Amino acid sequence: MAGKGTERMKGCFAVVAIIVAAFGVSARAQSLPADYWQHPLAAQGAPPSAWSEQERSLKPEDCGVCHADKLEEWRTSLHAKAFSPGLVGQLLTFDTEEARSCMNCHAPLAEQRQAFEAARRKGRGHLSKEQGLAAAGNSCGGCHVRGYRRFAPPQRDTGAVGQSDPAGPHGGVFRTAEFEMSGFCAACHQFPRDQAINGKPLENTVVEWQASPAAREGKSCQSCHMPDRKHLWRGIHDPEMVKAGLTAEFASDATKARFRLTSTGVGHAFPTYVTPKVVMTGVALDGAGKPMRGTERQHVIQRRVEFVNGDWVERYDTRLLPGQSATLDMPWPTSGRVRLWLEVHPDDFYDHDVYDALTRDLPKGGAPARLIAEADHRAGESRFTLFETDLVQPR
Ligand code: HEC
Ligand code: HEC
Ligand code: HEC
Ligand code: HEC
Ligand code: HEC
Incomplete structure (x- = not known):
């Protein structure tokens, strides 16, 4: 795992040893071989000779x-x-x-x-x-x-x-x-528990899921990410998937507009990784309905980590566990109009931390620098907004 001495930050936010045969995989006759996810995987060997x-x-x-x-x-x-x-x-x-x-x-x-x-x-x-x-x-x-x-x-x-x-x-x-079963996904979506930063490994999705109402109701990773066995694996990069996991409520009273966001359909923390950043945002509108400069208010939903002097540090963790809510209040401007929405940046950490550092360090013009420039561009493009709503002060 990145974090030892002089090692520099790696772009997957961590390198890890793989956990094998954890999470409900037992040695029954009808189970996968114990080394199914033993990395590195062995070569397939010789195929049956009769095969095309x-x-x-x-x-x-x-x-x-x-x-x-x-x-x-x-x-x-x-x-x-x-x-x-x-x-x-x-x-x-x-x-x-x-x-x-x-x-x-x-x-x-x-x-x-x-x-x-x-x-x-x-x-x-x-x-x-x-x-x-x-x-x-x-x-x-x-x-x-x-x-x-x-x-x-x-x-x-x-x-x-x-x-x-x-x-x-x-x-x-x-x-x-x-x-x-969820254990099938653990080989790549759960880091070992002993690699914790502030008590939680950088990828902790299966442990988060184990503590969720979804797990108690018998819903596995596959129930939500592979419905009808579809091989789509939609996640935070897909606006419809993110929307399906959340409930947005808007309310107005005499003094303020309120945006309340609840995690109602996510089977782990929202979001589960340290790489996305989600921002509840509000802005005052002028009499013509245009956003007014300097009036933006934000509430950030993110597990923010940084790589400092060879070690990972957690700055804050404001992610929503299943059932939890966050609120953003906007006082009314004189126009009595505000706009509220949710901004989702699936690749924020790559966009602003990893690729910026690599761009600085890699020799200019080489193949790695060109690939990272392309990745940086894509990471900037993946953001989207949800639930945009204009509210008017009740009179
Ligand atoms: C234990 C499994 C695991 C290992 C080992 C791993 N990754 Fe990842 N990686 C993931 C998962 C899961 C995601 C998706 C979640 C995310 O975006 O953070 C990901 C995402 C990424 C991304 C962003 C998406 C993309 O493809 O552009 C990059 C870049 C990346 N990893 C690089 C690396 C590098 C470099 C290493 C080795 C130093 C590495 N990863 C090792 C599981 C792993
Ligand atoms: C020449 C055709 C052919 C090719 C090529 C082929 N398969 Fe199949 N596969 C089949 C058939 C036919 C079945 C049986 C389907 C059934 O019983 O429902 C099957 C069954 C399967 C099953 C079990 C599904 C079930 O019914 O439970 C899996 C998994 C599978 N194949 C994976 C693969 C993978 C991975 C590859 C490529 C590495 C592959 N197959 C290539 C024809 C093929
Ligand atoms: C009850 C439904 C549900 C279950 C169960 C569930 N997920 Fe998700 N998952 C979602 C929704 C909705 C999103 C999109 C919102 C988000 O990113 O959290 C998501 C997002 C993700 C993402 C995108 C990255 C991120 O930071 O959020 C990954 C990876 C993921 N899930 C993996 C898993 C794995 C692995 C499991 C099983 C341990 C699992 N999920 C169980 C609903 C579910
Ligand atoms: C990340 C792991 C993963 C990858 C990659 C993957 N599969 Fe699967 N596949 C699964 C899982 C898990 C299931 C069972 C899902 C369930 O039961 O909910 C499955 C089910 C299947 C089935 C049975 C479907 C049925 O209706 O019974 C077939 C056939 C299959 N996969 C073929 C493929 C082929 C072909 C590819 C590549 C194009 C592929 N898989 C890639 C994990 C994977
Ligand atoms: C062999 C390793 C491996 C296995 C097994 C695996 N994944 Fe992944 N998964 C990855 C990697 C790596 C990525 C990131 C790909 C990228 O963007 O570069 C990913 C991405 C995803 C995403 C998209 C996240 C996003 O950012 O939107 C979802 C959802 C997901 N996986 C769910 C699952 C589920 C559910 C299973 C179990 C059925 C599973 N994965 C099994 C390695 C794996």
């Missing part, structure tokens, strides 16, 4: 020949974009070991590491068409294939688990209920 080229392939496009709906959904997800310019721009400055530690979560297959390392040796690691399978990021095989065996959730119609008929597709698939 297509069935041997780990490329998502090839899976998609037969699983077209899954390919189409996955393509639009951030899992498909995990081998991003912001990641690769940093990998190119790391040694092999360090780059591998990042790839454990961003492109986890051994075959992806090999492909990226081969491109890098040729000095072409920055080109996505040279990265081969690595460019697929968090792809089908990373979650479903080990030693060329296919692992899957219980059969959709029958609920059957265990090994299916070896005469069937893929030589039979191994089905287990663990695919439907």
